[in-house]
Structures are given as structure tokens and as C-alpha cells.
Amino acid sequence: MKIICTRQNLIQGVTTAQRAVSTKNPLPVLSGILLTAANNKLELKGTDLEMGIQCIIPCTVQEEGSIVLPAKYLGEIVRRLPDTPIQIETQEGINAIIRYGQSEITINGFHAEEFPSFPNPQGRNTLVIPEEELKEYLRQILFATSPDENRPIFTGVLLEVSDNKIKLVATDTHRLALKEINVSSDLQDINVIVPGKTLNELARVIGVADKEVTISMGDNQVIFGMEDTLFISRLIDGQFPNYRQVIPQGYKTRIRVKTKELLEAVERASLLARVGTQIIRLSIEEDKVIITANTEVGRIHEEVQVYLQGDAMQIAFNAVYLIDALRAIGSDDIYLDLSGPLSPGILRPVEGDDYLSLVLPVRTI
Amino acid sequence: MKIICTRQNLIQGVTTAQRAVSTKNPLPVLSGILLTAANNKLELKGTDLEMGIQCIIPCTVQEEGSIVLPAKYLGEIVRRLPDTPIQIETQEGINAIIRYGQSEITINGFHAEEFPSFPNPQGRNTLVIPEEELKEYLRQILFATSPDENRPIFTGVLLEVSDNKIKLVATDTHRLALKEINVSSDLQDINVIVPGKTLNELARVIGVADKEVTISMGDNQVIFGMEDTLFISRLIDGQFPNYRQVIPQGYKTRIRVKTKELLEAVERASLLARVGTQIIRLSIEEDKVIITANTEVGRIHEEVQVYLQGDAMQIAFNAVYLIDALRAIGSDDIYLDLSGPLSPGILRPVEGDDYLSLVLPVRTI
Structure with a gap:
């Protein structure tokens, strides 16, 4: 792999993909971001096996290929690079030379093959919501989720679609927040629990005026599609409590x-x-x-x-x-x-x- | 004690006096700020027995008196008060009612008599330095002090006056910073070590254009006088290393x-x-x-x-x-x-x- 891209694009791609990388993961390769260069695009992927983020940035591809580089060091380094064209070239598929001006950093990584395969996002039953609106809905709901991983259902947000209404509900059993969104088009019913962590990270990257988020349902997964970025997240198994009863x-x-x-x-x-x-x-x-x-x-x-x-x-x-x-x-x-x-x-x-x-x-x- | 003052003045006074208050001090009354009302002024004092800060703010005194109130709670409360006139009235000298609009907070404190007596600042041998300049000198010097309290000399800054030059020197034995300031007037020689902690806090409150800091020497203490604020600090005993030799x-x-x-x-x-x-x-x-x-x-x-x-x-x-x-x-x-x-x-x-x-x-x- 050998590419040239701008510092700004590289920062954006690394920062976004890094949101899915957990610092606590015991599998070393998961501390990294998978970079794949092809078709004058660089694709960056991060995952903690529960959530995956894929981000595409423009670049000049001089040689196609891929590598996994440690997210933490890559993120810190690209943020400190000067504002000149950045070249990244892999060596034997396990380290990469980052060149800028007269200087260069060689950073040790992992073979791309070690990175877990990303679930192929095959969504159906699609909702479309403007980014700014979804960001505000999430702000209004997410505070009511629980941080307690021992009771997974309460760490998530219920996404319910029925009767041409989207409902978002969160509760930690002490408080509850409920948002209803009327939609004009006919939608198939949905009733899933989306991890609060995924939605928290999503809320941090969306909010651009005039852009939309496409939400699709996969097999036990949900896919949030933005312009150059895709969030893929598992769903939380279980039955959300009957919130109507407590109101x-x-x-x-x-x-x-x-x-x-x-x-x-x-x-x-x-x-x-x-x-x-x-x-x-x-x-x-x-x-x-x-x-x-x-x-x-x-x-x-x-x-x-x-x-x-x-x-x-x-x-x-x-x-x-x-x-x-x-x-x-x-x-x-x-x-x-x-x-x-x-x-x-x-x-x-x-x-x-x-x-x-x-x-x-x-x-x- | 019964006074009325503005929120803004109260915030400024409490925030400044609080800089001398250590959260680690074992003596409970030292977690407080001494408030003394007289002559249409409110004087606020905080100390950790090594450094003392005294700040004076304007107020309407309805009844003279004094009380010690816990710095942490007082600070957090005044910062959250609405922007209306604030009345503070003591009750039996050990608690105070803070009144604002239709609401009030009663905060438990200590008798003023429990507060240690402040050394009476009697300075001589006075230097005068513009606030902005002193702030910049301190920024250039303080990074080289040591945080290691086991070797007190290196936690301080040498203040040396000789041959119509002021010198500020700090070293942690790994690095050293030296600033020389030429002064026109005849000054008596000074050679003292000022605690870095005092100077760090001082650097945070000074920096106003066209204002000056007056530095006076007392018996084993140094006094920094600003417009409404006084810093009194003990000096560090000992002999500063011969810095000339290592340059x-x-x-x-x-x-x-x-x-x-x-x-x-x-x-x-x-x-x-x-x-x-x-x-x-x-x-x-x-x-x-x-x-x-x-x-x-x-x-x-x-x-x-x-x-x-x-x-x-x-x-x-x-x-x-x-x-x-x-x-x-x-x-x-x-x-x-x-x-x-x-x-x-x-x-x-x-x-x-x-x-x-x-x-x-x-x-x-």
C-alpha cells in the first residue's frame, strides 16, 4: 500500500474509525485501525467486535494494499503532523512509513489478514432522518440509559417503529425518556434495542446541516449510514420493559x-x-x-x-x-x-x- | 456580620482567597475562608499556613463582623448564584445565610476566632514590576521548578537582587531557567527562595495591563501586593545552588x-x-x-x-x-x-x- 492524502482528511478518517476501538480489548490487533487503499480511496475501519465504524477518505493511491496500524499512536501522530501532503507506505505489510516534508515516522502494525472480517452490511427496512434532528433526539434520550453492563437491556435505546411513528425510549429503571417522531411514509414495524454506546459515538459524528442518516436493519445488527461513514452495531438481545405501563x-x-x-x-x-x-x-x-x-x-x-x-x-x-x-x-x-x-x-x-x-x-x- | 454585594465581586474575592486554601490540610478551619466586614469592604482571607491570600471587595456593610465559611462550598455556591444582589448574614457567628431573590442558602462555618492569625505584612526593600511582565517572567521560569517536596530548595525560585539587576532562577537539577531584569533605581541586595506554589498561584491572578505588583521582603516572608489583593508567603530556608557554575x-x-x-x-x-x-x-x-x-x-x-x-x-x-x-x-x-x-x-x-x-x-x- 502506498498513498498520498491531506492531513485534514487523514485526521478525520482516523478520528472517526478510532471511535469504535476499545482500549480495553485483549486482542492486540483490535487496538488498530485497518487501512485499505483502492480506487483512489482510503478506507479506515475500527471495531471492538460489538460496533464497527468504516470511514472513507479521498487519497491518491500509488499502490493498492492494506495494513493495520495502532489507533492510539496513529491518531496522536496524524494530529501533530504539519499541514503538508502525507505519504503512507507499507513495508512487508507489518509496518508503515509516514512521510511528511523531509521527515518520516515508521510505525509498527499488524498484517491486514489478522483483522477480524467486518460483517457485510446488508440492511433492509430503512429509515432516513436528517443528521441535525437525530443528534438532538439522541441528546434528549441517551442520558436515561444505564452504564451498568450487567443489565444490558438498560444500556440500550429501544427503537420502535409502528403506525408510522418512530419511538426512541431509554430507561435505567430510575428515569425514562421517550421521543416520538411522526413519519409520513409507510414503514415496516421495527422493535430493536440499540446499544447506547453506539448511539453516543454516532451523536458525536453527526450534526451536519442538510445531511441525512440512513438507518437499516440487518440480522441482529443495525447500520447507520452517513455520507462517508458507516456505523455497524450489534443489537442487544432481550425484551425491553413495557414503558407504556409506567407512564x-x-x-x-x-x-x-x-x-x-x-x-x-x-x-x-x-x-x-x-x-x-x-x-x-x-x-x-x-x-x-x-x-x-x-x-x-x-x-x-x-x-x-x-x-x-x-x-x-x-x-x-x-x-x-x-x-x-x-x-x-x-x-x-x-x-x-x-x-x-x-x-x-x-x-x-x-x-x-x-x-x-x-x-x-x-x-x- | 451582614453585607450586600454583587455576585461578580463575591466570585472574584472567593476565587482569589481560595487559591491559598489546601484541600489536604488536617485543621478543619483552614478549609475555610475568613470573611470580615467593616468600612464598606469585605475582606476575604485564605491560608494553608505557608501562603496567605487576602482579597478586598466592595460591599454595603449593614452590620460589621466576621465568620469562616468552607471555601469549597462557598466557591461552588457563589458561582451558581443568579446575577442579583447577594446578602450574607451570619447567625451566632457559626453559620451564614446567603440570600438572593426569594431564595436562601444557610451554610455552616466556624467562629472567626478559630482562624489562625495572619502575619501582619510589614515589608521593606520593595520592588515594583508591571503585572503583565511579571506574569511572563514567571511563565518562563516556573516550569524548571521541582515538584519534589523532599528537596524544598528545588521547589522554589531564587529571587536575587544585586548590581541593579533582578534575577529569577529555578532548577530541578535536570534543567535550569534564568531571567534577568535590569532596573534603573538603586535597590538593596536580596537573596531569597520563594515557593514555586506561591508564584504559580500568583501567576494565575496577575496579568492586568497597566497594573503593578509590589514585592516586599518581611522576616522570612515575601509579600506580593496587587490592587485589591495581597499574597503573603513564607520563604524557603537554605542555600540555592551556585547556578553560575553550571552554565x-x-x-x-x-x-x-x-x-x-x-x-x-x-x-x-x-x-x-x-x-x-x-x-x-x-x-x-x-x-x-x-x-x-x-x-x-x-x-x-x-x-x-x-x-x-x-x-x-x-x-x-x-x-x-x-x-x-x-x-x-x-x-x-x-x-x-x-x-x-x-x-x-x-x-x-x-x-x-x-x-x-x-x-x-x-x-x-
């Missing part, structure tokens, strides 16, 4: 409040509450909510103006969960709907009924 | 090189060299320096254009020390002067002879 219908207490005012008050309360268990109390009165926390450091009494419909109510929440939900909601004004001190609180944007998040209360004495 | 006179090899080009080449070499011992080799030839490193990850061959006076030379350095020195020098073009493969390398700006730094070579086989 209360109706409410006894509804407050309308400025998101920013409530968020800042809860963030201040959290500064004190975190020395304890992060429990804060909300006392909802006619025209205000009083937020209190009381710990060994001190105590806080915050008043935030609200519009109340229904009954006064007292309820306690974990401040961190409330902060996450308020940051994710993406709306200046929200409704907080409550049905009782032991029932979940539901946050909804005042504009639109396509999103909600649910936070379980904390039982206090 | 070679003359050279066998002098190269003139672009700082940025040499720095970027050494940084790239360091990416590979760090998997070993950070050793890089410099081979100085007629019109270029060739920088090489060879480790299990790979090898690098960098060529940087130079103007050579004197002999060709081969020498090896620790890449990290060379990077630190090149980043600190603050000059587009430098001279690197060498006297032999086992003698220190001297870096000097091409413009001006008021600064140099010295890096010991590494002996290689």
Missing part, C-alpha cells in the same frame, strides 16, 4: 415553569444535597415551588415561580436525575405533572407532545 | 533554529519516545538537525533546518525537558548552544540576552 395517564398536579429557573435552583440545591444522598424536596404551592435540601454542610430554600393546575403537592427527587432531565428537555418552558408523592414525575415541553421524560420520586420519612 | 561559558556548536519547527518535531518524536525513556537523539549537521527516536512502537526521523556555527555534534536529551524549555522561551527564533555530548545544552532567544534555559543531556551508549 401515568393524567395528573393531580401540573405546574408550568421556566426550565432554566427550575434547573438553576435544583443545581444549587444539588451542591448541598450531594454530601448526603442527593435528595431534594419539592413543595408545590399555589404560585411557586419551594425546593429544599438539608445536609451537614447547610440547608437551602429555593423559590421558583410556577403556574399551578390541580392540587398542592410535596414530593422528593434525586437532584441529579432532575438535573439530567431538565438539561435534556430542550424547551424554554415545561410542564411537570405529578400524581402523588410516590408516583413518577413527568416532564414535558410546553410546545409539542412528542417528548417526555419520567423521574421516579424518592420515598422520604 | 557553560562559550560553546563549540551553536545552531539558530525556528522555535516552532524544532518544538513540533520534538513533540512528534516524544509521541514515540514516551513508550521508552523519552530519550531523543539530535544529530546536528551543516544545515539541519536530525532528530531520531526508536522504540517498540516505531521510529522517527525528523529534519529541521538550522544555521550552524561551529562543529557538528551528536547529543541526546529527554524530550519532555526540551519541550518544556522550547514552550517557555517565548521567542520565534532561538540559539541552542552545545559544548559536547555530556555538557548541558543552553537555549537562548535570538533577541535579547536576558533569558536562558539549560537542559542536561542524557548519556547514551
